[in-house]
Amino acid sequence: MTNSITESDSFHNNLETKSVSELLQLIHEEDKKVLPAIEKEIPKIKEFVKELVMRMKQGGRLFYIGAGTSGRLGVVDASEIPPTFGVGHGVVIGLIAGGDGAIRKAVEHAEDDEDQGWKDILNYNPNNLDTVVGIAASGRTPYVIGGVKKARENGLLTGCITSNINTKLAEAAEYPIEPIVGPEFVTGSTRMKSGTAQKLVLNMITTTTMIQLGRVRGNKMVDMQLTNQKLIERGTRMILNELQINSEQAKSLLLLHGSVREAIDSYKKTKS
Incomplete structure (x- = not known):
């Protein structure tokens, strides 16, 4: 051996x-x-x-x-x-x-x-x-x-x-x-x-x-799955910090689009 x-x-x-x-x-x-x-x-x-x-x-x-x-x-x-x-x-x-x-x-x-x-x-x-x-x-x-x-x-x-x-x-x-x-x-x-x-x-x-592979933006996991309340809250914070909107708006966007990335990109498109 x-x-x-x-x-x-x-x-x-x-x-x-x-x-x-x-x-x-x-x-x-x-x-x-x-x-x-x-x-x-x-x-x-x-x-x-x-x-x-x-x-x-x-x-x-x-x-x-x-x-x-x-x-x-x-x-x-x-x-x-x-x-x-x-x-x-x-x-x-x-x-x-x-x-x-x-x-x-x-x-x-x-x-x-x-x-x-x-x-x-x-x-x-x-x-x-x-x-x-x-x-x-x-x-x-x-x-x-x-x-x-x-x-x-x-x-x-x-x-x-x-x-x-x-x-x-x-x-x-x-x-x-x-x-x-x-x-x-x-x-x-x-x-x-x-x-x-x-x-x-x-x-x-x-x-x-x-x-x-593009799965992180800045330092945030913008494609994470929203599998629990903690992650929904994390995603909400990411969106409100990025877009400078209130927490209620951020959460609504997140739940509507299903991901931080999609929520941010969609919001920016409507404002452009």
Whole structure:
């Protein structure tokens, strides 16, 4: 078995003897290592996102594939894109080994099937405008490696996020992103620093992409879905601040047009 940073012994021992205060401080000290690790990877993330945006502007989709924590983080990021940016649910797709049931409860050996990742992607009729990002802290998850390999062989753009170096996953992907955060506080518990790094990189990829696709105006998510009262109030504030009208008018415009963008654009057209 090759050396693995994510499986290396924690720098901290005898954890059960430490106080709550000590444990919290030590976890915090380890978490501080995440941001510098990501900063080193920004040039790689930039090159990947530029390629991704080109394809998505032509109608391409973004797939995340992962297992366990990595898969769940991909599913979470994908599920937040439609309400935040107003795109369809089929634009960013999160796939997890073992299917949606594995989001809540681990499915035994699901990640060990090297063919299943690509099979799951095939359910969506992929094409060469699509992109696949494999997420695996270890960089050796068969489900993820197999999916990325087959995606690349079939002409899809491929990237990955892993917290180990010289991995099979990085070798399989065109654009490997490798934030090396070091051993976990609890040995091997990659839901901690590695998971935090994955979450931050996923945020960077999708947010930058959606901005490049025109889904943000200024610094506002003008295409967000109005799925609850909080978001209706947020949209109302955006409109009244932009148009300098009262709150009642702003809310009426928002509910009439269904989005901040449409409300503002329609109002300006009537005044021009």
